[in-house]
Amino acid sequence: MDRAIGIITTNYETPDLKELINGRTAASVPYGGRYRMIDFSLSNMENADITTVGIITPYKYRSLIDHFGAGSEWNLDRKIGGLFVLPGSVFGISTKGSRFLLRDFRRNMVFLSRASAKYVVVTTANIVANLDYNKMIDQHEQSGADITLAYVDGVRDDNDISTIVTDESGKVKDILRGVKKGDKAFVDSFVISYELLLKVLDWYAAIDYLDLFEALAADFDKMDIRLFKVEGYLRSIYSAGNYFRNSMDLLRPEVSDELFRRDRPIATKITDAPPTKYGAECVVKNSLIPAGCIIEGTVENSILFRGVTVGKGAVVRNAIVMQSCKIGDGAVVENAIIDRSNKIEAGSVLKGTPENILIKEKNELGN
Amino acid sequence: MAKKKEFIAMLLAGGQGSRLGALTKSVAKPAVSFGGKYRIIDFPLSNCANSHIDTVGVLTQYRPLRLNAYLGTGHAWDMNGRDGGVFILPPYATESGAEWYKGTADAIYQNLDFIDLYDPEYVIILSADQIYRMDYQDMLATHKKHNADLSVAVMQVPWEDASRFGIMTAKETGEIVKFTEKPKNPDSNLASMGIYIFTKSVLKKALMEDAADQNSEHDFGNNIIPKLLAEGKRLFTYEFAGYWKDVGTFGSYHQTSMELLDENPEFDLYDQENPILSNTNSQPPQYIGANGCIRQSIAANGTRIFGTVEHSVLGADAFVGEGAYVKDSVILPGARVEAGAKVVRAILGDGAIVKENSVFGSEDESVAIAVLGNEAVYGVGGNE
Numbered sequence: 001m002d003r004a005i006g007i008i009t010t011n012y013e014t015p016d017l018k019e020l021i022n023g024r025t026a027a028s029v030p031y032g033g034r035y036r037m038i039d040f041s042l043s044n045m046e047n048a049d050i051t052t053v054g055i056i057t058p059y060k061y062r063s064l065i066d067h068f069g070a071g072s073e074w075n076l077d078r079k080i081g082g083l084f085v086l087p088g089s090v091f092g093i094s095t096k097g098s099r100f101l102l103r104d105f106r107r108n109m110v111f112l113s114r115a116s117a118k119y120v121v122v123t124t125a126n127i128v129a130n131l132d133y134n135k136m137i138d139q140h141e142q143s144g145a146d147i148t149l150a151y152v153d154g155v156r157d158d159n160d161i162s163t164i165v166t167d168e169s170g171k172v173k174d175i176l177r178g179v180k181k182g183d184k185a186f187v188d189s190f191v192i193s194y195e196l197l198l199k200v201l202d203w204y205a206a207i208d209y210l211d212l213f214e215a216l217a218a219d220f221d222k223m224d225i226r227l228f229k230v231e232g233y234l235r236s237i238y239s240a241g242n243y244f245r246n247s248m249d250l251l252r253p254e255v256s257d258e259l260f261r262r263d264r265p266i267a268t269k270i271t272d273a274p275p276t277k278y279g280a281e282c283v284v285k286n287s288l289i290p291a292g293c294i295i296e297g298t299v300e301n302s303i304l305f306r307g308v309t310v311g312k313g314a315v316v317r318n319a320i321v322m323q324s325c326k327i328g329d330g331a332v333v334e335n336a337i338i339d340r341s342n343k344i345e346a347g348s349v350l351k352g353t354p355e356n357i358l359i360k361e362k363n364e365l366g367n
Numbered sequence: 368m369a370k371k372k373e374f375i376a377m378l379l380a381g382g383q384g385s386r387l388g389a390l391t392k393s394v395a396k397p398a399v400s401f402g403g404k405y406r407i408i409d410f411p412l413s414n415c416a417n418s419h420i421d422t423v424g425v426l427t428q429y430r431p432l433r434l435n436a437y438l439g440t441g442h443a444w445d446m447n448g449r450d451g452g453v454f455i456l457p458p459y460a461t462e463s464g465a466e467w468y469k470g471t472a473d474a475i476y477q478n479l480d481f482i483d484l485y486d487p488e489y490v491i492i493l494s495a496d497q498i499y500r501m502d503y504q505d506m507l508a509t510h511k512k513h514n515a516d517l518s519v520a521v522m523q524v525p526w527e528d529a530s531r532f533g534i535m536t537a538k539e540t541g542e543i544v545k546f547t548e549k550p551k552n553p554d555s556n557l558a559s560m561g562i563y564i565f566t567k568s569v570l571k572k573a574l575m576e577d578a579a580d581q582n583s584e585h586d587f588g589n590n591i592i593p594k595l596l597a598e599g600k601r602l603f604t605y606e607f608a609g610y611w612k613d614v615g616t617f618g619s620y621h622q623t624s625m626e627l628l629d630e631n632p633e634f635d636l637y638d639q640e641n642p643i644l645s646n647t648n649s650q651p652p653q654y655i656g657a658n659g660c661i662r663q664s665i666a667a668n669g670t671r672i673f674g675t676v677e678h679s680v681l682g683a684d685a686f687v688g689e690g691a692y693v694k695d696s697v698i699l700p701g702a703r704v705e706a707g708a709k710v711v712r713a714i715l716g717d718g719a720i721v722k723e724n725s726v727f728g729s730e731d732e733s734v735a736i737a738v739l740g741n742e743a744v745y746g747v748g749g750n751e
Contacts, residue, residue: 251654256651256654260650260651265650270649272643274402274665278664280630283660284655285660289655
């Protein structure tokens with residue numbers, strides 16, 4: 001029997017990601033130069049030796065499945081256990097912001113019933129963190145709680161993140177939409193015992209159009225729901241604004257060293273990009289640049305993705321430029337997110353402001 | 368019984384590469400890093416993949432651990448299919464005893480069982496210490512066209528260099544009439560590249576006879592080719608005109624690395640038509656610090672640059688500290704140039720460290736390239 005299996009839900013609405021989710025889902029939004037959002041959750045599972053992972057897919061699943069493939073990058077292409085694609089339902093009348101739709105679990109009962117584990121770790125795919133799930137499971141096991149919710153102290157006000165309300169004894173009383181700085185911000189990850197999850201799904205069968213925690217709300221007082229505090233860097237990404245701001249955190253070496261620590265690596269789909277080539281006249285400062293780029297111009301305070309070329313005399317400043325974009329000679333890109341496969345003509349100027357980041361939609365068929 | 372193949376490859380990867388001493392202290396030459404993110408063996412293996420050869424025997428002998436780990440299941444080169452794959456073939460014991468490979472021909476001879484398993488019509492023999500792109504199918508087509516028993520890939524070298532190579536003298540039709548190892552007075556400038564396509568039946572017979580010959584050194588160049596020529600077999604050249612470099616010495620390794628940095632390099636790593644495949648991992652992107660500077664260089668993932676890098680090749684996870692200066696150098700994966708240090712015209716081995724404020728290498732071009740071995744430490748607190 002496994003200690004834990006994992007479930008990653010990706011079937012939820014994130015309208016505030018705006019253009020970034022055109023043709024893709026929040027879980028497959030590119031992040032940090034060579035990753036996609038789901039890489040963090042998948043890698044955290046791998047690093048906790050979880051070898052059975054179900055991914056509840058969203059409506060727009062093409063780019064996501066293209067990315068995780070057979071799961072070999074996360075050690076999930078295996079005979080015993082492995083990666084399971086679990087079809088999600090259409091949203092229907094579900095409450096906006098639901099991350100853990102009961103119906104999505106119930107319609108994949110076959111996956112759950114075949115698994116053999118003491119615990120189930122459930123998470124979304126929008127969490128940028130190098131999380132130690134084993135620590136969370138340890139605490140859950142020692143405390144004897146029914147459910148253990150992961151939280152951080154909210155770093156700023158955010159309507160897309162939920163607040164966990166507790167009483168004086170630390171018992172969970174409620175989970176509310178929206179968080180204020182300093183509140184206990186739910187990071188959409190929890191541990192539940194396998195047996196209890198099956199029971200819960202049975203109890204609420206009649207109202208399975210609800211989110212798990214909406215259904216549980218009436219019974220919070222009957223259950224032992226405890227908290228696990230996540231120390232260190234963690235960001236939940238649900239809007240274009242916080243996508244940009246939090247991405248830029250990676251330019252602080254202390255943040256990227258913590259996130260991409262070599263003993264608990266964040267894995268991603270491997271491509272065979274050649275090393276990045278820096279030209280004779282390029283200027284590159286405070287930037288994150290993956291393999292496969294060709295840089296002839298200036299790149300400052302920016303994050304590039306694989307296969308980006310920056311032409312001679314071009315300037316990329318305070319910007320995120322995604323896979324396969326070509327920035328023409330002399331072009332200027334500032335305070336902007338340039339999504340995949342855009343060709344920025346030579347000499348053209350694309351500028352947003354620090355308060356109002358310009359987003360250029362991806363320019364390709366599909367993906 | 369394995370599925371019959373038309374064409375398989377045998378890759379000679381057993382050499383110690385003693386001329387690359389400090390870089391091969393704990394690793395076979397084919398597993399030495401090259402070009403930031405590759406290892407030397409990636410080049411012939413990628414040629415196989417791009418030539419649709421899906422069955423490759425890799426003959427190993429010296430320090431095979433890292434090479435074996437690197438090859439893994441062969442998935443990185445799309446060679447983990449059901450029929451075929453990458454097979455590591457070390458020397459092995461039999462009922463009559465155990466022996467090391469005594470030469471290139473002996474290595475193949477001892478693995479005739481492997482070749483018979485796939486029962487190919489043709490076998491290509493490759494070296495694992497050369498940087499080049501070649502379409503082996505094109506060479507095979509030429510081999511078939513000539514109805515040859517053996518085809519030898521050759522390239523023209525400057526006449527003044529011809530005496531350093533194994534030289535093939537051929538008729539205009541390409542038919543080889545003479546092979547001379549390092550001739551004093553060459554009558555041809557077609558140098559053998561050490562790449563051979565044999566018709567399998569000819570190969571098998573020649574290897575069995577060679578194995579029984581007490582006086583043979585069991586070497587393809589010195590024994591098998593002369594033997595086939597003497598027997599009047601059909602030997603033809605396959606003339607290759609592209610980029611081809613042997614990286615068997617520090618000088619050639621360094622020079623070939625530097626050539627990757629040319630504005631329009633002759634060997635283009637970015638050619639997506641025939642990509643160079645490698646077994647990479649998930650290092651984060653490179654980070655160039657606020658005071659960092661990198662120019663005319665190539666760098667692999669995981670590199671962190673806080674100092675200045677000019678005209679250099681940086682391997683995965685290489686580190687250049689604040690105020691450090693790196694020029695005309697090859698920094699292998701995981702090597703560190705600490706703050707304030709200077710590294711010029713040098714090769715730093717895997718995980719080597721140049722300590723703070725020390726100077727390694729010399730701008731003086733008459734001085735040989737400085738080499739710091741794998742895991743070695745140079746400077747205060749170091750032991751070199």
